[in-house]
Amino acid sequence: MYRRSFLTLLGGGALAWPRTLEALARHFDSGGAPDDELFWAEVRTGFLIAPDRIYLNNGTLGPSPRVAVDAVAEHTRRVAATFPPGVNWEDLKRSVAGLAGGDPDGFVFPRNTTEAMSFVANGMDVGPGDEVVTTDHEHIGGKEPWRLATTRRHAKYTVVSLPVPAPSPEALLETVWSGVSPATTVVMVSQMTFTTGTIMPVAELAARCRERGITLAVDGAHPPGMMRLDIGALGGDFYASSPHKWMLAPQGNGMLWMAADWRERLWPTLASGGWDDLSLGAQRFNHLGTFDESRMAGLIASAEFLQLLGMDRVEARVRHLRGILEKGLRSIPGLTVVTPTDESLKCGMVSFRIDGVDSLDLQVHLARTANVRTRVISEYDYGFMRLSTHIYNRPAELERVLELLSDAARNGVPSRGSDA
Numbered sequence: 001m002y003r004r005s006f007l008t009l010l011g012g013g014a015l016a017w018p019r020t021l022e023a024l025a026r027h028f029d030s031g032g033a034p035d036d037e038l039f040w041a042e043v044r045t046g047f048l049i050a051p052d053r054i055y056l057n058n059g060t061l062g063p064s065p066r067v068a069v070d071a072v073a074e075h076t077r078r079v080a081a082t083f084p085p086g087v088n089w090e091d092l093k094r095s096v097a098g099l100a101g102g103d104p105d106g107f108v109f110p111r112n113t114t115e116a117m118s119f120v121a122n123g124m125d126v127g128p129g130d131e132v133v134t135t136d137h138e139h140i141g142g143k144e145p146w147r148l149a150t151t152r153r154h155a156k157y158t159v160v161s162l163p164v165p166a167p168s169p170e171a172l173l174e175t176v177w178s179g180v181s182p183a184t185t186v187v188m189v190s191q192m193t194f195t196t197g198t199i200m201p202v203a204e205l206a207a208r209c210r211e212r213g214i215t216l217a218v219d220g221a222h223p224p225g226m227m228r229l230d231i232g233a234l235g236g237d238f239y240a241s242s243p244h245k246w247m248l249a250p251q252g253n254g255m256l257w258m259a260a261d262w263r264e265r266l267w268p269t270l271a272s273g274g275w276d277d278l279s280l281g282a283q284r285f286n287h288l289g290t291f292d293e294s295r296m297a298g299l300i301a302s303a304e305f306l307q308l309l310g311m312d313r314v315e316a317r318v319r320h321l322r323g324i325l326e327k328g329l330r331s332i333p334g335l336t337v338v339t340p341t342d343e344s345l346k347c348g349m350v351s352f353r354i355d356g357v358d359s360l361d362l363q364v365h366l367a368r369t370a371n372v373r374t375r376v377i378s379e380y381d382y383g384f385m386r387l388s389t390h391i392y393n394r395p396a397e398l399e400r401v402l403e404l405l406s407d408a409a410r411n412g413v414p415s416r417g418s419d420a
């Protein structure tokens with residue numbers, strides 16, 4: 001199914017690397033245990049990442065594999081040629097549903113999580129007397145749409161403080177629930193927080209919200225492409241995501257999945273022909289005027305790339321690499337890991353701080369010394385450094401970063417303004 005969908009969108013055009021998806025499938029046919037370095041070294045050759053680049057910021061943007069870059073280029077050429085093939089919506093929806101779950105009819109393809117969440121917050125009738133509950137670990141892309149909607153329409157906006165590090169799923173659930181009152185109509189949380197990589201108990205929260213008639217909007221920017229997942233089975237009303245992160249799609253690929261009963265009820269934020277044709281369901285929200293179809297060709301290719309590897313293999317490798325990193329981090333005196341210890345509460349991201357070391361200084365130091373890309377969580381003044389691991393990372397890179405961090409904890413780092 002995926003092979004067909006990919007070739008349909010490309011119009012059957014040949015790819016530069018590898019020449020066909022059959023060859024790619026043969027590549028990935030066997031092996032792939034989490035520590036099978038030969039296998040994963042081969043996978044790394046499927047990316048364009050510079051050999052000396054230590055890229056540990058997939059949480060912001062995932063590097064696309066060559067097949068996705070080629071798919072974008074090929075599609076762009078075809079448009080210029082000019083045989084715009086149009087988007088095959090069914091194939092596109094099936095390919096993302098195959099990777100992340102959710103029934104294909106529920107998918108909408110905005111440009112990112114921010115836009116997806118804006119469609120939700122602007123499309124609901126939240127008004128005076130309503131309350132939206134969220135946490136102090138939400139990204140601006142997930143929460144600002146709700147701050148806008150509640151400010152404009154005079155609704156209450158309530159923020160609860162999550163425990164760091166989170167001791168258990170139960171503690172996270174009860175903390176979010178402590179913010180809920182009789183006025184609460186919406187709860188918005190991340191499935192995985194961008195701050196500490198903590199997995200929130202979304203399914204349990206969804207069950208409670210459903211009992212109380214509260215809408216649950218999930219910011220799912222991170223899990224798709226990182227973990228095995230069924231976003232439909234989680235039970236939330238909305239799931240907003242950014243396939244240009246862990247799904248490794250080209251920049252500007254967002255997705256929104258909505259539960260069946262919202263597909264006729266939500267107001268569109270952007271109106272074009274068909275916005276009021278309720279028989280179209282969620283497809284009404286894909287009528288966005290002219291847009292960049294090439295990014296979708298890239299999305300299908302990257303989804304197929306991950307499918308060929310298999311999400312079981314991908315998640316196991318991601319966890320293995322994060323485990324190497326985390327074990328090393330926890331052994332460094334003066335370094336405090338803020339990601340939970342419980343394996344069920346984390347996957348591919350780990351955050352920490354080092355006593356007496358400014359994380360922004362550390363970020364610049366790592367970049368200058370070893371071409372490492374990290375993310376500093378300055379939001380809410382947390383000051384954490386976050387590292388993300390995906391399938392293209394290599395244990396040797398992680399060992400190098402651990403050496404540098406160990407040295408930083410012992411000796412400090414130059415302040416970022418200095419030339420050192």
Ligand SMILES: Cc1ncc(COP(=O)(O)O)c(C=O)c1O
Nearest residue numbers: 112113114139141142194221242
């Ligand atoms: C949890 C979370 N939500 C939303 C976003 C915003 O994503 P985008 O810029 O793709 O809209 C991010 C980006 O890092 C994020 O980590």
